Amino acid sequence: MDLQARFFCGRIEGLEFLFQGANLEDFGGTMKFGFFDDKEREYVINEPLTPYPWINYLGNEKFFSLISNTAGGYAFYTDARLRRLTRYRYNDIPLDCNGRYFFIKDGDAIWNPGFKPMKTKLDKYECRHGFGYTKIASEKNGLAADVLYMVPNGENCEVEMVTLTNKGKSDKDISLVSFIEWCLYNGQTDGENFQRNLSTGEVEIEGSVIYHKTEYRERRNHFAFYSVNSPIDGFDTDRETFLGLHNSLDEANVILSGKSGNSVADGWSPIASHRLNCTLKAGESKTYVFILGYIENPEDKKFISEKDVKQPFKATNKYSGIVNKEKAYALQEKFSTKEKVEAAYNALRSFWDETLSHFAISTGDEKLDRMAVWNQYQCVVTYNFARSASYFESGIGRGLGFRDTSQDMLGAAHQLPSKRIRERLYDVAATQFEDGSAYHQFQPLTKRGNADIGSNFNDDPLWLVLGVGNYIRETGDKDFLKVEVPFDNSETNKATMFEHLKRSYNYIPNHMGPHGLPLIGRADWNDCLNLNCFSKDPNDSFQTCTNKEGKNAESVMIAQMFVYVTPDYAAMCRIMGDEAEAKKAEDLCKKMEAAICSAGWDGDWYIRAYDDFGHKIGSKECDDGKIFIETQGFGTMAQCGADKGYPAKALDSVKKYLDSKYGICIVDPPYSSYHVELGEVSSYPPGYKENGGIFCHNNPWVIIGEIKTGRPNDAWEHYKKIAPAYLEEISEIHRTEPYVYAQMIAGKTAGRFGEAKNSWLTGTAAWNFVALSQFICGLQPAYEGLRIEPRLPEHVKKAEMTRKFRGVTYHINVVNKKNDGKIVISVDKGNAKIDGTLVSAENGCSEVFLTATVG
Numbered sequence: 001m002d003l004q005a006r007f008f009c010g011r012i013e014g015l016e017f018l019f020q021g022a023n024l025e026d027f028g029g030t031m032k033f034g035f036f037d038d039k040e041r042e043y044v045i046n047e048p049l050t051p052y053p054w055i056n057y058l059g060n061e062k063f064f065s066l067i068s069n070t071a072g073g074y075a076f077y078t079d080a081r082l083r084r085l086t087r088y089r090y091n092d093i094p095l096d097c098n099g100r101y102f103f104i105k106d107g108d109a110i111w112n113p114g115f116k117p118m119k120t121k122l123d124k125y126e127c128r129h130g131f132g133y134t135k136i137a138s139e140k141n142g143l144a145a146d147v148l149y150m151v152p153n154g155e156n157c158e159v160e161m162v163t164l165t166n167k168g169k170s171d172k173d174i175s176l177v178s179f180i181e182w183c184l185y186n187g188q189t190d191g192e193n194f195q196r197n198l199s200t201g202e203v204e205i206e207g208s209v210i211y212h213k214t215e216y217r218e219r220r221n222h223f224a225f226y227s228v229n230s231p232i233d234g235f236d237t238d239r240e241t242f243l244g245l246h247n248s249l250d251e252a253n254v255i256l257s258g259k260s261g262n263s264v265a266d267g268w269s270p271i272a273s274h275r276l277n278c279t280l281k282a283g284e285s286k287t288y289v290f291i292l293g294y295i296e297n298p299e300d301k302k303f304i305s306e307k308d309v310k311q312p313f314k315a316t317n318k319y320s321g322i323v324n325k326e327k328a329y330a331l332q333e334k335f336s337t338k339e340k341v342e343a344a345y346n347a348l349r350s351f352w353d354e355t356l357s358h359f360a361i362s363t364g365d366e367k368l369d370r371m372a373v374w375n376q377y378q379c380v381v382t383y384n385f386a387r388s389a390s391y392f393e394s395g396i397g398r399g400l401g402f403r404d405t406s407q408d409m410l411g412a413a414h415q416l417p418s419k420r421i422r423e424r425l426y427d428v429a430a431t432q433f434e435d436g437s438a439y440h441q442f443q444p445l446t447k448r449g450n451a452d453i454g455s456n457f458n459d460d461p462l463w464l465v466l467g468v469g470n471y472i473r474e475t476g477d478k479d480f481l482k483v484e485v486p487f488d489n490s491e492t493n494k495a496t497m498f499e500h501l502k503r504s505y506n507y508i509p510n511h512m513g514p515h516g517l518p519l520i521g522r523a524d525w526n527d528c529l530n531l532n533c534f535s536k537d538p539n540d541s542f543q544t545c546t547n548k549e550g551k552n553a554e555s556v557m558i559a560q561m562f563v564y565v566t567p568d569y570a571a572m573c574r575i576m577g578d579e580a581e582a583k584k585a586e587d588l589c590k591k592m593e594a595a596i597c598s599a600g601w602d603g604d605w606y607i608r609a610y611d612d613f614g615h616k617i618g619s620k621e622c623d624d625g626k627i628f629i630e631t632q633g634f635g636t637m638a639q640c641g642a643d644k645g646y647p648a649k650a651l652d653s654v655k656k657y658l659d660s661k662y663g664i665c666i667v668d669p670p671y672s673s674y675h676v677e678l679g680e681v682s683s684y685p686p687g688y689k690e691n692g693g694i695f696c697h698n699n700p701w702v703i704i705g706e707i708k709t710g711r712p713n714d715a716w717e718h719y720k721k722i723a724p725a726y727l728e729e730i731s732e733i734h735r736t737e738p739y740v741y742a743q744m745i746a747g748k749t750a751g752r753f754g755e756a757k758n759s760w761l762t763g764t765a766a767w768n769f770v771a772l773s774q775f776i777c778g779l780q781p782a783y784e785g786l787r788i789e790p791r792l793p794e795h796v797k798k799a800e801m802t803r804k805f806r807g808v809t810y811h812i813n814v815v816n817k818k819n820d821g822k823i824v825i826s827v828d829k830g831n832a833k834i835d836g837t838l839v840s841a842e843n844g845c846s847e848v849f850l851t852a853t854v855g
């Protein structure tokens, strides 16, 4: 389809179609908006009006940006709430219309390389989302604009390199105008405290650089800047001057008139805009480098005196001091030329190549191979943000979750430097209380537990055991267990990481209910199963209100998690020489499994929970909510009641009641009305979110359960239903990015079955990585070495896998014969000890070649 037709399809027919509910057949075939460039490892979007903004993340340490395929989004330093640098209006009309925009005026044509906000029809449009960078390339009337956006590794800035090329036959007089809108640092108050905000904005303009210095006084030691490496022909820092009070971004005064206002913001809404006029001869190119930077100054070096200002200078407020810009100059210098930017870009690409090389597969199924790459990328993003900032998470609502972050480590520990995993696990454990419970969330900047949400999610402690166990299995770094970690961030109250795990683990047996199952507290993994909430007030938040003391309601899922983590816990006890604790745990685990098999089994599947009255949840006895996925997933991962054949039965029930063509729904039938004793789960419309959506996060639990139950082909059927690369062709239905998982796909009872929401920041990333790498591909880090037990789908007869593990590169050649689970490993080259399916390199050997024959 040509570009013009695609615009129409997206804008007119497409919208109608979206309102009527999705049906691919009506659209006569595939509806792709781009393709995977596997060689470049980029997703290439060739239609700006994607079914939803398709975004990417820039930055990997402290400075981060979200960028959509039309250059929308925002930047922040470490914390999307406390240090937001540029503004973004969630829920805006139209959607996604604030970002870093370049306006090009070429004769009468005014356009943006990213299509928005002008939405001028382009002759060519392409957006390439790569790892840590995005490139947008467009053309209009023989003028090409290529823009590279990236956050260089280790730097606190977003670099934007714009190259304009005159592909026509005559000279062109062009103007290029940049635009960003500053956020007054606190993303939350910026959107609510207008009586203050509208009077505080301050800027300085020095040469070609615009500095944002709102509140840079006694309490704020940081400022931001937006620079360009060329003299400018005008600038603006006042939004109203730039736009005109009643105009939107596609009718900005400064853009339409072709004249910048040279405005100096004074309160209201400060922005940064540069104007560059240039003449391009036929065939000529020009490159500009823009930098959006963040600087912190020491208390005693914040200001300089007026006589030290060298360049043309303007500032908002003559009473506030002049910003000391030394560090900003140094940062500007680092990327002052095209060559320097290209070097940083190459370094960034090498960084990602290395990062993603720790697990690599070639199976002959191109979509599967793609998933391996993109899934790992998404795991790094969830490591960085947990659930804090995406196009569905405002960046002000949630910091980092205790449970979320602990499990995100499952997808990150194999690829990021161990220092970063240790640091994050340390931060999580430091928000734990002495009794083993924990703050449910904490802020990334302050690392303090979030008192608003508080504690009492009784599953939280166990995720830490899982996260630490996985880290130690991956790295062999046993000393981490001996590191001293604070409770509740108190430097005077510390205990070893092992002691933290002990408190975590024992929190469960210390909080048991009437059926010998763990008490649920405010909720377990399912944040919406609020069994002690009993809320009748629409002004209550389900997440924070608890009206019952919580002495009755129990979670079968926590019981199964307890069984699942016990082997890890016992192994760590033994590493620490605590045999008594290991034995005690194994005994408790047996008892727990017995309780699951009696009080937690419903005949054909595992029960979900008991409510405050002792009634079953997720049982045949219920009218709605008869079966939940979580306990079928964790129950089969933990193989509870395996001797009685429970896992296979439970998995059959999943297929019968929960499965659908777009994935496994979380509960069936969904609740059709509100149940005061169940809370938020029953407040969602049937088919959405926790009330019957396809909650992608727990699909991999079933996948893992299937493999543990010896059914790799069933695992595969579940895997490919939600893996985004397999959904690319139904992008009109799925709507979110085909390169990352979403938290939820509307379930079979929903009006918009198959439509995804909340892409990027979800535990789905880490868990599907576990399902893929450790179970489908079967490469499991174990305490004593690497376990190799591939359970690939039938159609993959041969595969090559590479796994870097504890400094050794393992190359594994898999021959999948009958796929019957009988696995024989042999060494082709290198030195390794083999014990069944457990392999470990020996005698300092750093590269081992193996063959794994299955069946």
Ligand code: BGC
Pocket (backbone or CB within 6 Å): 398, 527, 528, 543, 680, 689, 690
């Ligand atoms: C959502 C959950 C989420 C929770 C905490 C609920 O409304 O449905 O998915 O985890 O809020 O923010």
Ligand code: NOJ
Pocket (backbone or CB within 6 Å): 387, 401, 403, 404, 524, 525, 526, 527, 528, 690
């Ligand atoms: C999203 C939360 O971030 C996660 O912690 C939770 O488990 C799921 N929602 C399910 O409620």
